[in-house]
Amino acid sequence: xxxxxxxxxxxxxxxxxxxxxxxxxxxxxxxxxxxxxxxxxxxxxxxxxxxxxxxxxxxxxxxxxxxxxxxxxxxxxxxxxxxxxxxxxxxxxxxxxxxxxxxxxxxxxxxxxxxxxxxxxxxxxxxxxxxxxxxxxxxxxxxxxxxxxxxxxxxxxxxxxxxxxxxxxxxxxxxxxxxxxxxxxxxxxxxxxxxxxxxxxxxxxxxxxxxxxxxxxxx
Amino acid sequence: xxxxxxxxxxxxxxxxxxxxxxxxxxxxxxxxxxxxxxxxxxxxxxxxxxxxxxxxxxxxxxxxxxxxxxxxxxxxxxxxxxxxxxxxxxxxxxxxxxxxxxxxxxxxxxxxxxxxxxxxxxxxxxxxxxxxxxxxxxxxxxxxxxxxxxxxxxxxxxxxxxxxxxxxxxxxxxxxxxxxxxxxxxxxxxxxxxxxxxxxxxxxxxxxxxxxxxxxxxxxxxxxxxxxxxxxxxxxxxxxxxxxxxxxxxxxxxxxxxxxxxxxxxxxxxxxxxxxxxxxxxxxxxxxxxxxxxxxxxxxxxxxxxxxxxxxxxxxxxxxxxxxxxxxxxxxxxxxxxxxxxxxxxxxxxxxxxxxxxxxxxxxxx
Numbered sequence: 001x002x003x004x005x006x007x008x009x010x011x012x013x014x015x016x017x018x019x020x021x022x023x024x025x026x027x028x029x030x031x032x033x034x035x036x037x038x039x040x041x042x043x044x045x046x047x048x049x050x051x052x053x054x055x056x057x058x059x060x061x062x063x064x065x066x067x068x069x070x071x072x073x074x075x076x077x078x079x080x081x082x083x084x085x086x087x088x089x090x091x092x093x094x095x096x097x098x099x100x101x102x103x104x105x106x107x108x109x110x111x112x113x114x115x116x117x118x119x120x121x122x123x124x125x126x127x128x129x130x131x132x133x134x135x136x137x138x139x140x141x142x143x144x145x146x147x148x149x150x151x152x153x154x155x156x157x158x159x160x161x162x163x164x165x166x167x168x169x170x171x172x173x174x175x176x177x178x179x180x181x182x183x184x185x186x187x188x189x190x191x192x193x194x195x196x197x198x199x200x201x202x203x204x205x206x207x208x209x210x211x212x213x214x215x216x217x218x219x
Numbered sequence: 220x221x222x223x224x225x226x227x228x229x230x231x232x233x234x235x236x237x238x239x240x241x242x243x244x245x246x247x248x249x250x251x252x253x254x255x256x257x258x259x260x261x262x263x264x265x266x267x268x269x270x271x272x273x274x275x276x277x278x279x280x281x282x283x284x285x286x287x288x289x290x291x292x293x294x295x296x297x298x299x300x301x302x303x304x305x306x307x308x309x310x311x312x313x314x315x316x317x318x319x320x321x322x323x324x325x326x327x328x329x330x331x332x333x334x335x336x337x338x339x340x341x342x343x344x345x346x347x348x349x350x351x352x353x354x355x356x357x358x359x360x361x362x363x364x365x366x367x368x369x370x371x372x373x374x375x376x377x378x379x380x381x382x383x384x385x386x387x388x389x390x391x392x393x394x395x396x397x398x399x400x401x402x403x404x405x406x407x408x409x410x411x412x413x414x415x416x417x418x419x420x421x422x423x424x425x426x427x428x429x430x431x432x433x434x435x436x437x438x439x440x441x442x443x444x445x446x447x448x449x450x451x452x453x454x455x456x457x458x459x460x461x462x463x464x465x466x467x468x469x470x471x472x473x474x475x476x477x478x479x480x481x482x483x484x485x486x487x488x489x490x491x492x493x494x495x496x497x498x499x500x501x502x503x504x505x506x507x508x509x510x511x512x513x514x515x516x517x518x519x520x521x522x523x524x525x526x527x528x529x530x531x532x533x534x535x536x537x538x539x540x541x542x543x544x545x546x547x548x549x550x551x552x553x554x555x556x557x558x559x560x561x562x563x564x565x566x567x568x569x570x571x572x573x574x575x576x577x578x579x580x581x582x583x584x585x
Contacts, residue, residue, distance in 0.1 A: 004519035011524060012534040019537055023544030024551060031552025036559055093462050094531040097481055102537045109462035167448070171437070172488035173517070176530055 007177040010184070018184035025191025026199060033203065045214050052213015053206040059219075060205050077129050084122030088115055088158065112165075119162050126155045150193050156182040226427070227266040240265075247424050250417065250496065251433060251443040264428035271427065272327050272335040274365055275309035278358040279351050279385045279394055280341025284376035285311055287413035307335075310353060321354045324365065332368040336426070339397050342378040342385045346393030362400060371405040371432055372397060373422060377515055380408035380439070387521035398439060407432050408439040410491075412515035417496045418444045436490070438518070444496070449512050450486035452494035455479065468509070479506060483527035485514030 001009070063075045089095060093109035100106035130151055133139045160182045164175035189195065212219030230240060244262040245255075253261070277285070289312070306312065307327035308320065315323055327335060339362065344350035348357035356364075366372055374397040377383040385394035398406050409418050422441055425433040433441045450456060458464070458478040465472035465479055478484070486494075489512050493504040506512055511527070514520040524534045 002519055004522055007530070008522065008524055008534060011530075011532070015533040015537070016535045016540050019540045020544045020547075023541055024548035027545060027548030028552040028555060031549065032555050032559060035553065035556025036563070093459070093464065093480065094529065097529055098532050101532045102541065109464075111462055112460045172448070173530070176488065180531075 003173045007173045010177045010180045018187040022187040046216030049210040049214040053210035056209025057205045081125040087118040153186045270305040272331040275338045278341030283413045284340040337369040337372045339379040340375045342394035344392035350392045366401045374408045377410045377412045380410040381518035410516040444492040445490040449489045479511040484511030486512040489514040491516040
């Protein structure tokens with residue numbers, strides 16, 4: 001298999017399979033949670049569950065002061081690498097091009113120098129997060145194989161993307177193919193690991209907020 | 220005898236002044252990233268160089284490479300250097316034909332054994348020897364026979380360097396590059412469809428000056444010309460970095476000269492000197508005239524999923540895959556949901572409430 005054939009396989013059949021697994025996996029997992037249903041709440045409502053749910057989805061975007069003071073590093077590093085991932089995934093021109101190719105919608109891109117800097121910052125932050133996890137006795141105790149595995153599949157596309165952009169080590173088509181392949185690995189593991197939190201966090205926030213809202217208390 | 224003339228004599232006969240010759244030496248040295256101190260050495264070597272014997276073999280090709288190298292817009296020093304080599308065999312250009320032509324090749328091979336250069340354009344068919352023959356000799360046999368006594372082989376054009384268009388899927392002739400058949404000779408790949416004329420004269424200059432081939436990249440191409448990507452040297456690069464792209468060939472972005480990445484430009488993955496050496500006596504290059512780079516100097520550029528699709532986009536219909544995936548996911552999710560509900564109901568039915576009596580019963584056992 002030549003480099004071009006490998007790149008074509010990665011862009012073609014492999015991407016189709018990864019997309020199928022990603023879409024089916026996410027929809028199945030979300031439906032499984034939703035269709036499990038909840039018992040009817042027989043208590044009289046003291047407030048709006050909907051308002052409480054929506055409010056909590058928004059308010060949990062910011063950390064409360066106590067959490068920030070107790071785990072400053074975790075909170076700050078968490079924000080940095082999540083924003084970094086958002087910027088590198090959704091505001092880099094070739095990625096927007098891919099999105100427009102698939103969904104027909106696009107948006108303006110950020111200059112590549114900013115994306116480049118964001119990638120470096122995100123990679124460094126993810127490395128720092130791993131070191132912190134390994135050095136903190138509590139976090140290490142709580143971590144299992146999956147935690148390290150999802151860390152790996154998250155950082156791989158960043159590293160391979162950085163290498164592909166700067167064309168370090170291998171030929172450009174090979175670097176591009178490896179980058180796309182690393183994203184495909186992320187896509188097929190996404191629905192079956194903790195990475196699902198990208199979708200379920202809004203459901204969980206809604207649920208917490210809705211319970212409190214129904215009871216007429218702040219969540 | 221013309222063959223024993225030095226290169227400078229041949230050039231002088233063509234009316235090339237010493238000043239033009241030195242300018243050529245300086246620009247070639249700078250193109251090949253040689254230090255300025257090397258310019259006199261280049262000039263001295265070229266002045267004293269005997270015309271090297273060159274055997275040019277054309278196999279499965281379109282003659283575009285020969286056109287590119289011989290039919291420059293105006294007579295250039297590059298073109299005259301090309302004229303000044305002793306081109307002993309080139310079946311497109313030579314006057315002789317038939318047995319006389321083949322005899323010229325054999326004579327050149329015998330007289331210059333171990334010293335002549337072989338230039339190849341076109342790929343070599345391996346599926347059937349009869350697919351391409353010259354004077355009844357298959358391309359493969361002619362290449363192997365001629366390569367035996369060669370000092371070095373210059374594979375000119377993407378077909379000779381990497382298989383090129385004949386090698387494109389499904390490759391009906393089993394076309395291969397020179398490097399797949401000849402493994403015991405130094406091979407220099409001057410890829411491109413066609414390659415830039417100045418690259419071949421640069422390679423010849425290097426060979427005449429140092430008696431060796433220039434530094435090559437991992438694909439066997441001279442680093443001096445193929446060391447940087449089109450993208451890195453593209454004058455439209457600032458637009459890429461700013462995220463300003465032409466969306467079609469006639470929109471505002473295209474008129475303003477923005478980056479052509481979204482129109483399928485292969486500049487980021489293509490290594491060649493187009494953006495710096497340019498074409499037609501340094502007039503322009505494809506991107507400058509508003510067309511994305513096709514990546515013609517790279518292996519398998521013909522099979523890259525379409526010239527007008529960027530390399531980073533999927534080749535299949537992902538929209539359809541998403542729809543089918545969503546439908547399948549919804550069906551599977553609902554089915555699994557029903558199974559879970561049934562399991563939950565069974566669990567509820569099987570549930571046995573524990574009352575105070577049960578607790579007391581349990582306490583009695585102790």
